[in-house]
Amino acid sequence: MTIAMTYAEFAVREARGVSPAYERLSLAVSRDDEVVALLGTLPPGKRQPTLLFGVVRFLGGPVDDPAAFHEFVVENWRAIEAESRTRATQTNEAGRCALLLPVLAALPQPLALLEVGASAGLCLYPDRYAYRYGDHVVGSGRPILDCTATGLTPPAGLPDVVWRAGLDLNPLDVTDPADVAWLDALIWPEHAHRRDRLRAAAAVAAADPPLLVRGDLVDDLPALAGRAPAGAMLVVFHTSVLYQVPARRREAFAEVVRGLPGHWIANEAPDVLSYDALPQPPDEALHNVLALDGTPLAWTRGHGQSIAWFA
Known part of the structure; x- marks a missing residue:
């Protein structure tokens, strides 16, 4: 193209x-x-x-x-x-946690979260935010993440997260004004609500900073995963990251993550990871595919604004 x-x-x-x-x-x-x-x-x-x-x-x-x-x-x-x-498009959209929540809440608890392409780590706090799926509200924190959900019953509660870590080639620091300014610049012009969300999520992360490691998603993932505490379910996840990775490295990453204990959540464009069959997306807009352990579950929009469950 x-x-x-x-x-x-x-x-x-x-x-x-x-x-x-x-x-x-x-x-x-x-x-x-x-x-x-x-x-x-x-x-x-x-x-x-x-x-x-x-x-x-x-x-x-x-x-x-x-x-x-x-x-x-x-x-x-x-x-x-x-x-x-x-620089890279390290959009750290906390709203994507609304897409992850239905999967995370259904897994055996407690969870050890490891995000690949974590940026500043704002998506590592799904247990600290509040969610609004139409009239259904989950949690009581800030920011409140709005998401239109079809085809699924929203979860009743938040996941129990006991460990959180991120892997990124260039991790960002939410206590550094320049890094926060870059995250702000990546938010689309009209999206004042996303700027408010960024500030609220950055405050959550700054109060309890995650473990962020500079490293490669293939070479350095096993060592970081090995630091997860025993007795917690390891969940490796990523959202809108792999499109920046060459196809061969994507394949190598998939092989590595499948060999780890625990679960793998992917939220990527449909041409980024290979799936045997996908239903038609809800409309002509660009949708991502939410998948658990290689099984596609739902169509999602890029900033977490909607999820259409089809599994």
């Missing part, structure tokens, strides 16, 4: 109905030969819309007007290129 096609597809399948600003911007970039040519000088894994838009926002550039965006990108390309090469 060409760079222009990638941006056009992002506009239609991910941004439409979710972020009017990013829909306009993505369509404009898809027709902008000069910006597309600049993106072509970056490695393939550094050309995605969310990274470009996040870097521009991080540098104080405009994302609400395509003409102003074009001018900023062209004039500041050296700085944008440098940031793009060193």
Whole structure:
């Protein structure tokens, strides 16, 4: 898929109905030969819309007007290129815990959570947040995570988490203002509720920081998993991470995680991990597949806003 096609597809399948600003911007970039040519000088894994838009926002550039965006990108390309090469789309969306909760609550307790691609570790606190599935509320913490659920009965309670750890090539620190500023820049322009959620979740993590280890998801996973306490059910999970990993490394990761004791929860785009058969998604928007130990369970949206259970 060409760079222009990638941006056009992002506009239609991910941004439409979710972020009017990013829909306009993505369509404009898809027709902008000069910006597309600049993106072509970056490695393939550094050309995605969310990274470009996040870097521009991080540098104080405009994302609400395509003409102003074009001018900023062209004039500041050296700085944008440098940031793009060193940063990654480490969107640490606590709202994704609403997708994990139905699975985590149903597993044998207590749990030892290990997140791959943990960023700042905000998804390692599913037991500290509150959830609202329509009229059904679970928990009493903050932030309150709203999720539209179809096809399942929401869980009655929260999981019992006794250990939490994260693995990331570049773990972020929620007590570092620059790291929090980068997480904020990755939130889409209109999503004030997600900014509020980020601040509330960051406060939870800062009060009781998780164990975050800098390392590779294949080479360093077994050693970190081995640090989980005896008597707790190990759960390795990841959400919207593996699309950044080359296909061969994904396969190696799947082989490693299947060899560990405990359970494996994946929440990734349908073309990232191989499944024998999947039903049709609810609509044409981009959905992820929530799976437990390689068995697909539900369609989910990227920021945790909805889950459609089909298992």
